[in-house]
Amino acid sequence: MATPSKTAAQQRADRIKAYNAELLQLAQDDILTLTPEQRRAVDDYHAALLAQFTTTYDIDKTQHEKQLSWGMRIVSFLGALALAASVFFLFYQFWGHFSTTVQVVTLISAVLLSFVATVFIAVKDRSGYFARLSALVCFVCFVLNISMLGQIFNIAPSDNALILWAALAFLLAYALDIRLLLVAGIACLVAYLSARVGTWSGMYWIHFGERPENFFPAAALLFAIPHVIDHRRYTGYTATYHVCALLVLFIPVLILANYGAVSYLKFDHDVIEGAYQIAGFVLSAATIALGIRKGWGEVINTGTVFFVIFLYTKFFDWWWESMPKYLFFLIIGLTAILFLLILKRLRGYGRHPETGAMP
């Protein structure tokens, strides 16, 4: 059996637990009872699987362990942020007392040592929490490394640093199954691509955020990545790319739908805003439809959220000033109920009419 990621192993363990609970219920309802031999064979198989997962990944076997794991994740994240901030301020506190050579050596050594420590911890730490913490600190050290070299040597700001940071973030994310670093890598990549797109118009790269349309090519690329490169080994990564791509698409559309002055298009602002409002509705509806067709829950949810946002911003534009507030919020509430009914209908779409099973 191919070695799964920790996430995939945890999902398998959860399915085994659910299976055992359902089997017990079926036996109690006199629907199905396995023979002792069958029961023993399944139990032995599951026991060996769970033992392997526990040894390799330190997965959660009970609900109690699962709840504690969430706490450990949060603590690990906060601890990583705090340690990273500590490294950052530590360097700023003392760097002025060092010669240039010592500064450069310290910066490079900090990244290399934190990276080696991360790999070492990843080998020893089955749970992955400490490796995650160390990897985040390593990434921050690298960001500090490159940006401080820029300050020390008076280097003009360049978007090339973003690609370096993205590369390390992706390396750590894929090697150690750390989705937070995947998001960090995606953020750096999006910034780099948007800056490059912005420079095509002759603009100085640092102002890429002033034209939201610069983000559209990056959104398209992000959405395509998991379908061009096989991500089946990386549980949850495809969904992460999808959600990030949709955020990178919809947030600029939302901004342009409300503030046409920042568009590249040279039309009247009202026309631009109207066009992007229509685009927002069409794109979010198309996203929901795509998500239903492909079975991508995260795409459906993201599309739904933005469809609702676009709708509520339109309600605000039409009625906030002219309508009594109680009536305005009543309409918002009734619209939410309508959405619930529509989504409930969509949820049942495609089910077998008699069995209720999905195809």
Next chain:
Amino acid sequence: MKRHSRLLIAGAALILAGNAVVLVGVAYNRSGEPEAVVELSERELFWPYNQRASVENSGLALRLRWRVGKDRQSIDTGIVLGGVTAPWLNKDKLAELGFDVSVSPQDGSATTQYEKTLQREAYVVLEFDGPAYQAVVQQRLEKVVDAQALLDRNPGQKEFIERVKTYQAQLERELHNHSRLFAVDLGPDLASLRSRYPDRASHLIIPGQVRLTLRNNQLNGYITDLSITTVNLSLHERLAIIDGAPGRPAHYSVRLAIGKRAEPWILEARAVKPAL
């Protein structure tokens, strides 16, 4: 274990390669003859006041101060705040930088056309202690002379006494405090600018950003900022400037070089004893 060995190699290679790219770029910038070498003082490379920040940040960077002739704000205050325009930053200069200025400012579509235009990068020529600075000094001197003449015709009048004092103070600041670096030109290409301003001891060429605005049916260019606004001071250079004296140093001299990538570095820094 093999997987982690590969990760170790890949990560170390990436980190070292990234740093190598940066450091090779620095070496290239500083290789060969500098593009320019100018001796500046505390008037052009300003030692920051912010003592509170220095507790958390022990590093120090000198702030580059520059001005533009005929810009009232930078002439009076000695620094550029929030962008500056100049009479020579006209429509032709903007077109040279690559801005599309084909639509007439009087045209109805001009506002829509020009408000969308984003900032572009350009090389800015900074002249040190040259005709632009001398013109400002002359202007200040003439004001003092005129004010004195008025006072001579109206002796004892408080208003004219105050005016002479004000203009004298302005002249003093101009002679001893304000920056002698003036932006006198800009262009898209460093080499062609250098051929126009061949004196490397008095003209620095540094990248900056320019934006275009339409005001009163007229197109104007603004230099919004330079790409490099501070110059890092190493420990050795800081000690040389401080020279054992406590507190913020009053007078110092810095030989600043500009390299092939138009990035600056300090060749030499030293304390200067003020003339008695």
